[in-house]
Amino acid sequence: MESILNPWPWYISGPLIALVMALLLYFGKTFGMSSNLRTMCSIAGAGKFADFFKFDWKKQVWNLIVVLGAIIGGFIAVTFLSNDSLTTLNPTTITELQNMGFKTPGATLVPTEMYSADILVSPKAMILLIVGGLLVGFGTRYAGGCTSGHAITGLSSLQKPSLIAVIGFFIGGLIMTNFILPLIF
Template sequence: MVDFLIQPWPWYVAGPLIGLTVPLLLFLGNKTFGVSSSLRHYCAACMPAGISYFEYDWKKAGTWNILFVAGAFLGGFLGGYIFENPEPVQISSETVTALREAGITSFQGLVPADIFNWENLLTLQGLTFMVLGGFLVGFGARYAGGCTSGHAISGIANLQLPSVVAAVGFFIGGLLVTHYLLPLLL
């Protein structure tokens, strides 16, 4: 069983499981799915009264989301430390060549250790990637009214036009950053 869990799952298994998430949520009476909205529920559960944005019945509105994020953290821990796949992430040879030309040499783990490590955190490149990048992801998720999983899985399945626009924007932004900004930062 452990050997099965540490291997990457093929698209024809993982895709339908993700796709079945929305019908399952609808069956359970919940129409939303995403990570970024959970932060509001956590704050509503922990913040003192007096802030109107957090004054709502978070137990009714957000229990599913809170459990989902807790499960994502647990799954990330289990996948990263307990069931860690010793093989490097499989990426195309063209991508490896392009990354090597940009100075990336380490392809072990989920992210390049040349960029994402504690020693690099206090460099301009590290601050840009990890601190500024993290802030922009959080700001973008809040500004877009949800994260990629919320818009692309739940919003589009609920036929919400803003989610289609947001998902298209995520992809366009990712392509622009990959092809124009990332080469400048590396």
């Protein structure tokens, strides 16, 4: 029973992702989470206020099932497929995180200093959430899709704009991790 609770190895999950991508390409569909926000806004009537939301959203309803599947899959993963194993971090990473103020790096899946309900009462955290959300929204719109859409669908269909976007995502992540995050904490 213990082996079921461990994360799926790459040789199981990787081919499953490839199978899903092959099926989507075969049926002429693309995968991405950010397009669902546009669909939901269009359903809610945002087309009355912005031309960006004026499109035939009924052709994209199938993609809302992806959102529902992510929610249900997340629930199943947390409730039935999770275990109490700790995150294995490099000792240097642990030291760097402790120097930034993280008390127990690796003790939980995500650090409580960044992902707890208490953080929402902090003005600094609220500013970071709002600015971060705006930057992610702008970046997603500017890049024509989100990380999952470009990195999974775009790269698997050999799209040059997706390669450029993914390179940009990695550069942005490196800048955030090495230069901005240490200034915040």
